[in-house]
Structure formats: C-alpha cells, structure tokens
Amino acid sequence: IGEIQRFLRDDGTVKVSRSIKETANHIRKMSDELAKTFGRVPTIQEIADKLDISPEEVVFAQEANRQLASIHETVYE
Amino acid sequence: MRNRMALSFTAVSANESFARVSVAAFVAQLDPTMDELTEIKTVVSEAVTNAIIHGYGENDEGIVYVEVELVDGTVHLVVRDEGLGISNLEEARQPLYTSKPELERSGMGFTIMENFMDDVSVESSRLEGTTVTLVKRLSKQNVLCN
Amino acid sequence: MRNRMALSFTAVSANESFARVSVAAFVAQLDPTMDELTEIKTVVSEAVTNAIIHGYGENDEGIVYVEVELVDGTVHLVVRDEGLGISNLEEARQPLYTSKPELERSGMGFTIMENFMDDVSVESSRLEGTTVTLVKRLSKQNVLCN
Ligand SMILES: Nc1ncnc2c1ncn2[C@@H]1O[C@H](COP(=O)(O)OP(=O)(O)O)[C@@H](O)[C@H]1O
Ligand SMILES: Nc1ncnc2c1ncn2[C@@H]1O[C@H](COP(=O)(O)OP(=O)(O)O)[C@@H](O)[C@H]1O
Ligand SMILES: [Mg+2]
Ligand SMILES: [Mg+2]
Incomplete structure (x- = not known):
C-alpha cells in the first residue's frame, strides 16, 4: 500500500485529485449554504456563479470526485 | 431555440461516467436544480x-x-443500442425484474427511470436493439410558465 | 484497448463549454495530469x-x-465542420493571422493548438468545410514506455 501511495503521490495524478477534490468540496459546501439561505435546492448556475466557474465545470468536478472516491475505495479498502 | 447534441461511444462500463458528464453538462444550460x-x-x-x-x-x-434535445426547458433524452433487444417488454419494466440476477443487479433500472422522468417509452426488437426515450420538464421552467 | 466517442452538436457558442468538458471527461480515463x-x-x-x-x-x-479516440495513452482528437472552409490554409495557420479582426479575435487559435498538441493537421475545402486532426501523447504513458 505504501508503494501505491507513493506512486499516486509521485506521478502527478495527486495534483489532479487534490484540485478536483477541493472544487468538489467547495461545490458541496456552497450547495448546502445556498439551500439554507434560499430554503430550496439551488440551481447549478447559482452555485457556478458563487464559485466563479462555468456550470459545466461544476458537473465535471462533481463527477471526477465521484470517480476518485471509487478508485480510492478499490485501492485502499 | 432548439439545441441538440448526439453522442456515441464504445460499449464499455468505463464510459458510463463520461456519458453522465456529457449529458449533465449539456443540460446544465437550462439551469436545472442540483437535484x-x-x-x-x-x-x-x-x-x-x-x-x-x-x-x-x-x-x-x-x-x-445518446441524443439530447433541449426544447423550451424540456429535456428529451434518447439512449439507444443495436444489441440483443428485449423479448418481453412488459416483464422487463416490472420493478425488481432482472434477467441477470447473477450480476447482483437490482432490477430497478426502469423503475428508477420512471420515477425520475416525466415520460419513459421503450421500443425494442429481438436482435435489432433497444431505444429508450425519456422526457423531463424542469421545475424552473414550470414556475416561469405558470 | 481502443476506446472511441463521437459527439455532434448545434453550432452555438453556448455549446463550447459543454464540448470542452465532454472531451475532458472522456480523456480523464487515461489519467492525464491537470496541465x-x-x-x-x-x-x-x-x-x-x-x-x-x-x-x-x-x-x-x-x-x-468532435471525435476522440484513445489508443495506448494517446489522444486522437478530430474537430470538423461542414461550413465555409479555408481558402488559404498556410496564411490561416500563421500566428496572429485572423480574418475577423473586428471580433477582437487574437489570431492565435492554430498556434495554441500547435503548442499544446504533438501533431496538428488541417484539411479544408471551400464551401465544404474544415477538419482539424490533433494528436497528443500523454506524459505518463511516455514514462511507462521508456
Ligand atoms: N438495452 C437493453 N437491451 C436488452 N435488454 C435490456 C435492456 N435494458 C433492459 N433490458 C432487460 O430488462 C431487464 C430490466 O432492466 P432493469 O430494470 O434496468 O434491471 P437490471 O438492469 O437490474 O436487470 C434487464 O434485466 C434486461 O433483461
Ligand atoms: N473551421 C474554420 N472554418 C473556416 N475558417 C477557419 C476555421 N478555422 C480557422 N479559420 C480561419 O483561420 C483563421 C485563423 O484562425 P485562428 O488561428 O483560430 O485565429 P482567430 O480564430 O482568432 O481568427 C481564422 O481567422 C479564419 O479565417
Ligand atoms: Mg438496469
Ligand atoms: Mg480561433
């Protein structure tokens, strides 16, 4: 496992994971926050505007994070 | 305005995620809710x-x-294959029915589609393939229209 | 394994972001770096x-x-239109050349493609359209091959 962790850290893929994970976390937080403020589920544009990215990038980050989570599961569990 | 896209890809599970992103990114233009x-x-x-x-x-x-058309705030989605087809459509659409219990599939695919979409129709013929046509009206557009 | 996808969509600027993300989601399978x-x-x-x-x-x-094929860690990308075509290809590919200076375009499109990809070829004929074929080998795959 140490080997695999080092490999994941060293070959640059972690850079992708980290930055996407961060964006995905921001999306989740912003989504919760806006839901509280509005008293309803936010639209994708409302979240995208707050994070200053395109709605399409919101979609991408969410899915990439979901994929990373499932890779993480198979590698570490 | 009508806005359309069509997508086709190799039938491997690895492409499921790509199909999700592609359709969702296209539909994002109509500003749907996250749900x-x-x-x-x-x-x-x-x-x-x-x-x-x-x-x-x-x-x-x-x-x-996969084809998606956005018309006046409604999403029209078609997913098609040229595979084996479904011999008994009525049976296939029953909740919990699955022809592959060994794969630990839930048999809930069609039921989920029916729950999340406003309209689901399936055409299929043996050895020619299956076409699933799905329609969803987005809530925001309903509000604007009422 | 070869994995392919093809995408087509209405020629409106609103679809540019969709196309970017769609291709990115497909290529993401090869585990590219963020850059x-x-x-x-x-x-x-x-x-x-x-x-x-x-x-x-x-x-x-x-x-x-738009077509993308992934072969052994190499991305093959084709972007095609059936539009006006390019009459002078050599001129068009020059850095800073633009036929629409009034749109404040930079004239750097082809130069950017050449810089970021390993291979760029353009075929075009007047009134029949333009096909741009682009190839990029991903770094990780190079490392594994050496
Ligand atoms: N595209 C298809 N081609 C052939 N058969 C299909 C197709 N989609 C669904 N079926 C049939 O319908 C059944 C029910 O589908 P579904 O409700 O998604 O459950 P599950 O996929 O878990 O089996 C499947 O088990 C299969 O026999
Ligand atoms: N798909 C195309 N169809 C017709 N002409 C094109 C196409 N792509 C590029 N061109 C021509 O090549 C020129 C240079 O393109 P580019 O380097 O992207 O600069 P810009 O788009 O800023 O003008 C354009 O101004 C246009 O005349
Ligand atoms: Mg199913
Ligand atoms: Mg350009």
Whole structure:
C-alpha cells in the first residue's frame, strides 16, 4: 500500500485529485449554504456563479470526485 | 431555440461516467436544480448500463448512442443500442425484474427511470436493439410558465 | 484497448463549454495530469470556436462534429465542420493571422493548438468545410514506455 501511495503521490495524478477534490468540496459546501439561505435546492448556475466557474465545470468536478472516491475505495479498502 | 447534441461511444462500463458528464453538462444550460441534475445523471447511468450489459452483453464492439434535445426547458433524452433487444417488454419494466440476477443487479433500472422522468417509452426488437426515450420538464421552467 | 466517442452538436457558442468538458471527461480515463487536461480543453475551445464562428459564421443550423479516440495513452482528437472552409490554409495557420479582426479575435487559435498538441493537421475545402486532426501523447504513458 505504501508503494501505491507513493506512486499516486509521485506521478502527478495527486495534483489532479487534490484540485478536483477541493472544487468538489467547495461545490458541496456552497450547495448546502445556498439551500439554507434560499430554503430550496439551488440551481447549478447559482452555485457556478458563487464559485466563479462555468456550470459545466461544476458537473465535471462533481463527477471526477465521484470517480476518485471509487478508485480510492478499490485501492485502499 | 432548439439545441441538440448526439453522442456515441464504445460499449464499455468505463464510459458510463463520461456519458453522465456529457449529458449533465449539456443540460446544465437550462439551469436545472442540483437535484434535477442528479436525477438526470442517475437515469443516464441506468439506461447506458442497460445498453452495455444487457444490450451488448459487454461486447466492446458495440456502440451506445445518446441524443439530447433541449426544447423550451424540456429535456428529451434518447439512449439507444443495436444489441440483443428485449423479448418481453412488459416483464422487463416490472420493478425488481432482472434477467441477470447473477450480476447482483437490482432490477430497478426502469423503475428508477420512471420515477425520475416525466415520460419513459421503450421500443425494442429481438436482435435489432433497444431505444429508450425519456422526457423531463424542469421545475424552473414550470414556475416561469405558470 | 481502443476506446472511441463521437459527439455532434448545434453550432452555438453556448455549446463550447459543454464540448470542452465532454472531451475532458472522456480523456480523464487515461489519467492525464491537470496541465495536460487544461491543454486539451483549451485546444477543444479553440477548434470548436473556429468551427462555430468561422466555419458557420454563427449560423445555428450548422452542426459541429468532435471525435476522440484513445489508443495506448494517446489522444486522437478530430474537430470538423461542414461550413465555409479555408481558402488559404498556410496564411490561416500563421500566428496572429485572423480574418475577423473586428471580433477582437487574437489570431492565435492554430498556434495554441500547435503548442499544446504533438501533431496538428488541417484539411479544408471551400464551401465544404474544415477538419482539424490533433494528436497528443500523454506524459505518463511516455514514462511507462521508456
Ligand atoms: N438495452 C437493453 N437491451 C436488452 N435488454 C435490456 C435492456 N435494458 C433492459 N433490458 C432487460 O430488462 C431487464 C430490466 O432492466 P432493469 O430494470 O434496468 O434491471 P437490471 O438492469 O437490474 O436487470 C434487464 O434485466 C434486461 O433483461
Ligand atoms: N473551421 C474554420 N472554418 C473556416 N475558417 C477557419 C476555421 N478555422 C480557422 N479559420 C480561419 O483561420 C483563421 C485563423 O484562425 P485562428 O488561428 O483560430 O485565429 P482567430 O480564430 O482568432 O481568427 C481564422 O481567422 C479564419 O479565417
Ligand atoms: Mg438496469
Ligand atoms: Mg480561433
């Protein structure tokens, strides 16, 4: 496992994971926050505007994070 | 304005995620709620997985076709394969029915599609393939229209 | 394994972001670095914008075609339109050349493609359209091969 962790850290893929994970976390937080403020589920544009990215990038980050989570599961569990 | 896209890809499970992103990114233009988008992504997963697993039996020579049209705030989605087809459609659409219990599939694919979409129709013929047509009206557009 | 996808969509600028993300989601399967992914997205933007603005002159009857094939860690990308075509290809590919200075375009589209990709070829004929073929080998795959 140490080997695999080092490999994941060293070959640059972690850079992708980290930055996407961060964006995905921001999306989740912003989504919760806006839901509280509005008293309803936010639209994708409302979240995208707050994070200053395109709605399409919101979609991408969410899915990439979901994929990373499932890779993480198979590698570490 | 009508805005359309069409997508086709190799019938392998690895492409399920790509299909979800592609459809969701296209639909994002109509500014759906996050819940609506999740529902659409789930439906894409179910229909595309069916095409790959049941339609083509995971034969990676197969091609899955997806089309999306956005008309006045309504999403029209078509998922099509040229695979084995479904011999008994009524049975296939029953909740919990699955022809592959050994794969630990839930038999809930069609039921999920029906729950998340406003309209679901399925056409299929043996050895020619299956076309699933799905329609969803987005809530925001309803509000604007009322 | 070879994995392919093909995408087509209405020639409107609103679809540029969809095309970027769609290609990125497909290429993500090869586990590119963040930089490589950004480069590919930028190239898709440039080529798709050219098809919409120059190829179809923003006529939304046009359809833009994008194809991606992943072969052994190499990305093969084709962006095609059936629009006006390019009469002088050599001139068009010069850095800073633009036929639409009034749109404040930079004339750097082809130069950006050449910088970010390993191979760029353009075929075009007047009134029949333009096909841009782009190839990028991903760094990780190079390392594994050496
Ligand atoms: N594209 C398809 N091609 C062939 N058969 C299909 C297709 N989609 C669904 N089916 C049939 O319908 C059944 C029910 O589908 P579904 O409700 O998604 O459940 P599950 O996929 O868990 O079996 C499948 O088990 C299969 O027999
Ligand atoms: N798909 C296309 N169809 C027709 N003409 C094109 C196309 N792509 C590029 N061109 C021509 O090549 C020129 C240079 O393209 P580019 O380097 O992207 O610069 P810019 O888009 O800023 O003008 C354009 O101004 C246009 O005349
Ligand atoms: Mg199913
Ligand atoms: Mg350009």
